[in-house]
Amino acid sequence: MKKIRLIIPYFGKLPKFFPYFLLxxxxxxxxxxxxxxxxxxDQFEILNAENIEFKTLSFDDLRKKxxxxxxxxxxxKTPYKLCDYKVAYGFIFEEELKGYDYWGFCDTDVLLGDIYQFLEEHSFFENDYSRYGLLGHLQIFKNSQEVNHIFMSGQGLNYRLDFHNIFTSEQNFIFDEADGIQKIFEKNNFKQLQDKFFDDIDISHFSFREYGENEPKRYYFWSEENGLESINLIDGNIKVNRPL
Known part of the structure; x- marks a missing residue:
């Protein structure tokens, strides 16, 4: 079995839905x-989750790290700027990632399906992909020197891909998404697993629908046995699956 560790810095008041993410x-x-x-x-000790480790520190201490x-x-200067540093976590947290085959990051306003099962079903390990994911809510990288330093290789391409420009500016470059690290991976011809394997829910509606949908086409439910599942209406047919 491959070892994977996701790094999640979160500073400031935790959102109300954070416990559901933890589940x-x-x-x-x-x-x-x-x-x-x-x-x-301390409030999360009751969760008794052996695969979740918390480390308490100030944002200033993280900045120094x-x-x-x-x-x-x-x-x-602000936690939001961390979005541009996400792609460098393999380099920044290299000590914390020793012994792991893969590393990644994810947001906390998501509900996760079975990530490992999903990767296996799409032959992520078998095909030796260097990266899964396109958007900033969840990405997984191979823990290798080449991949962990790839964010540095954009120097000389253009201003928005030069990590020195990005890391010295207060502006947010969205370096972790399509117009950032994605272009660098493509330039280096790294193998990536990329497709839309998630539902992006429009929270402005009470019923579950994705952005751009005019009517709800799915229903989500949770069970201790299977975790998060959904019932989807696809081309008039009902399909039950477990979202990533």
């Missing part, structure tokens, strides 16, 4: 989660 993370027993936060974590990895002065 879905706990069910991913083959995935380890490392969560950095400045909030009280990130700064220690670079020989120029970085810009990291």
């Amino acid at each position: 879905t993370a706990k069910r991913n027993q083959k995935i380890d989660f490392l969560i950095y936060t400045d909030q009280n974590i 990130v700064q220690s990895k670079f020989d120029f002065e970085i810009s990291l």
Whole structure:
């Protein structure tokens, strides 16, 4: 079995839905989660999740940790700017990732299906992909020197792909998504598993529908036995699946 660890820094008041994210993370027993936060974590001891590790530290301490990895002065004034640093977590947290085959990051406003099963079903390990994912809510990378330093290879391509420009600017470049790290991976011809394997729910509606849908076409439910599942209406046919 491959070892995977997801790195999640979260600073400031935790959202009300955070416990639900943790429940879905706990069910991913083959995935380890490392969560950095400045909030009280005692309340989550009742979860008793062996695959979730919390580390308490201030945002300033995390900034110092990130700064220690670079020989120029970085810009990291707010937690939101961490979006641009996500693709460098393999480099920044290399000590915390020793012994792991893959690393990644994910947001906390998501409900997770069975990540490991999904990767196996799509031959992620068998085909030796270097990366899964396109958007910032969930990505997984091969834990290798080449992949962990790939974010540095955009220098000289254009301003938005040069990590030095990105890490010294207060502006958010969305470096973790399609117009950032994706272009660098493509330029280096790294194998990637990429397709839409998630539902992006429009929270402005009470009923479950994705952005751009005029009517609900799915229903979600949770059970201790199977975790998160959905019933989908696809081309007039009903399909039950477990979302990623």
